[in-house]
Amino acid sequence: MSSIVTLRNVTDVKFGRVVKFMSQNVEKRSVESACVHIFSLLIEDKESGLWWVNTSRFTEEIVPLCDISKPLVTAKDDDNVNKLWILNNQISKLDTV
Numbered sequence: 001m002s003s004i005v006t007l008r009n010v011t012d013v014k015f016g017r018v019v020k021f022m023s024q025n026v027e028k029r030s031v032e033s034a035c036v037h038i039f040s041l042l043i044e045d046k047e048s049g050l051w052w053v054n055t056s057r058f059t060e061e062i063v064p065l066c067d068i069s070k071p072l073v074t075a076k077d078d079d080n081v082n083k084l085w086i087l088n089n090q091i092s093k094l095d096t097v
Helices: none
Strands: 004-006 015-026 029-039 042-044 051-054 058-064 074-077 080-086
Touching (some): 015 058
Antiparallel strands (some): 004 015, 015 029, 029 058, 042 051, 051 080, 074 080
């Protein structure tokens, strides 16, 4: 099981799936980060105001923990196994890790 998150400090909306957490020593201090699959295709549904992502299209990036939100609430789509609805993106913008 993994968490879907919003990425902060970006110019546009980005969602991703946390794959694993990592800790690296950089100049004698520990830097916490996460390996995240950032979804390449995301669509805002104009009628509902909700976002959905295609979970089969992503890029993998290492992201500092301070740049990811708390886990989001999501829902699968019965008609498309690769479609995942993001239900609380507006709330996540206010949250901090």
